[in-house]
Amino acid sequence: MQRTGPAARALREPGLATALCLHLALLGALLAARAFSGFVPMTEMNVEVELVGPEALTPPAPPSVPAQAPPAPPTAEIASPPQMAPATPLQDKPATPPAPPPTEPPAMITARTLHSESVLANPRSRGTREALKTLEASERVEQLCNLEAMSQIHAWKADFEPDRVVAFAMAGTKLTKAVLEAEGAAFRSRKQWYGLRFRCEMAANGKVAGFQFRVGEAIPRSEWAAHDLPPEH
Structure with a gap:
């Protein structure tokens, strides 16, 4: 043992x-x-x-603890190089919007009732009837269409009181067979000139058979003389 x-x-x-x-x-x-x-x-x-x-009698010594190595000093962090912001892709320039199509002029008004024949039948129009007989055929057609234009404009809007129409004021007229087209006409109402366009159809008996028109904007006074538009008479 x-x-x-x-x-x-x-x-x-x-x-x-x-x-x-x-x-x-x-x-x-x-x-x-x-x-x-x-x-x-x-x-x-x-x-x-x-x-x-x-x-x-001496108390036993506590077990020895292995000495720990002192902690290593903190490693300095190496700052990473600043990263470049991603390049913003170049945006395509917005395409220029296409130009809007030209605005079409409003449709022409078609007369449902013709007035030139009834106006000439009035006893007060006797002098006008006699004067028309002395005109050439093309000029007589133009004057009949001007008379129809004044009656139709007033019937369409009573604020207008046309007292004169010039079919060739802004542009020449076009007469084809029995149709007179006036693209640049003008009429005077209350001493103010306005643009006008009309299409006048004539019958074989020399009377107006159809009429279409469209009233335009007021013509500036500064342009009257250039188009032979008298303020009066």
Whole structure:
């Protein structure tokens, strides 16, 4: 059997002070018993007292902790080079919107009732009837169409009171067979000239058979003289 050393045994047994107290108490008890017994001789007893060295009383040193290496200084962070912002793709210039198509002029008004014949039938128009007989055919057609134009404009809008029409004021007229077209005509109402366009159809008997017209904007006074548009008469 392997023997146990003093230091190892001291860890399993009571300390020195406790062992001494136990031995003294036992010795005291034996002495007291011997005194009462008087004549009874005391048998020798071998009391083994184990002395523990001072090294046994020293508490064991705590287990050594391996020294840790001091923490390494924090590594300086290397700033990454600034990243260039992604280049914004060049946006195509907005295409120029196509020019709006030219506005078509409003449709011409088609007369449902013709007035030139009834106007000439009025007794007050006797002088006009006689004057028309003296004109050439083309000029007579133009004057009949001008008369129809004045009557149709007033019937369309009573605010207009036409007193004169010039079929060729802004542009020449066009006479094809029995149709007279005036693209740049003008009429005067309340001393103001306005643009006019009309298409006049003539019947075989020399009367107006159909009429279409469209009233334009007021003509600036500064342009009247250039187009032979008199302010009066």
